[in-house]
Amino acid sequence: MRAGQLRHRVTFNRQSEDTDEYGNVKGAFEMLFTVWGNVRETTGKERVEAGSIENNRTATIRVRKSTQTAGLTEADQAVTRGETWNIRGIANVGISDAMLDLLCEAGVAQ
Template identity: 45%
Template sequence: MQAGKRSDRITFQRQSVSDDGYGNVMSNWSNLLTCWADMLERLGGEKIQSGALEAPRLATIRVLRAPETLAVTEADRIVARGQTWNIRSIAAVGRANEELEMLCETQVAT
């Protein structure tokens, strides 16, 4: 992939869990990594979830393969284009596996 194709700035986030000191579990998302990516959005189709109609959007996000991006898992999430995206799958792509491609979904429950 040429450098010019990565025109979207994205941030990977990882969830951490802590105790608030009163026995309540607190869930926080913290920034893991910010990098340039190639992002292609498409419609995901409508589906009914728990009796409510959802219209999720899908995106394919490609980043360069590096030690930092290899640490990303499906449990993490991406913030891009003003939306939070759940990572559904990650695959190494390209002739020499030089990129990571992530199938992501937004506007759905995690």
Template identity: 45%
Template sequence: MSGAGALRERVTFQRKTSDGPTTPGGPTDPFNNPIDGLGNSTGEFRDLFSVKADIREAPGKERIAAGQLESTRLATIRVWAETRTRGVTPADRLVARGAVWNIRSGPVQIDRAGRMLEFTCETGVAT
């Protein structure tokens, strides 16, 4: 990728947040959301910010799980490196192409100058 011309799609990064109060000393996730008795965060995903991106989607794959056909898609998503995008973690997710994408890895710096970051994402599966 050699410039902003390749960033043709818009992606919205989301982070799980909680409006509810946490119990002092109670269990929380890394973003201070309460955790239920099963260890699940009880927060909801909310938009953080939107940026232009280059989405490179791999061919989908299908598998049978619990007697049902599941279809997943993998993609690498490249964005300009900036303070906001450097702060994204695999606990966050993004919305692009009308789907919710779970971040599996990243951000990874992909050029020597540190201008571009890449995320490996998957859609069609539970978080």
């Protein structure tokens, strides 16, 4: 992917490791780093579920693979274009696995 196609600033957040007395992670999300990426949003879908409308959207965010981005997990979040996205999957792509595709979802709980 050419550098000109990576035109969106993407900030990655990770939840701090604070746990409560029951062992649940309860910390706030803190910024890890910011890189350039390509955001390709798919069409949204709405469905009626238990009497309420659910609106969730998916996107693929492509970033260059680096020591920072190689450490991302599905527990992290991506923030771009004013929206917080939950990472649902990570795949190596490109020649020599030089890029990462992050399957992300917005409009749903972490």
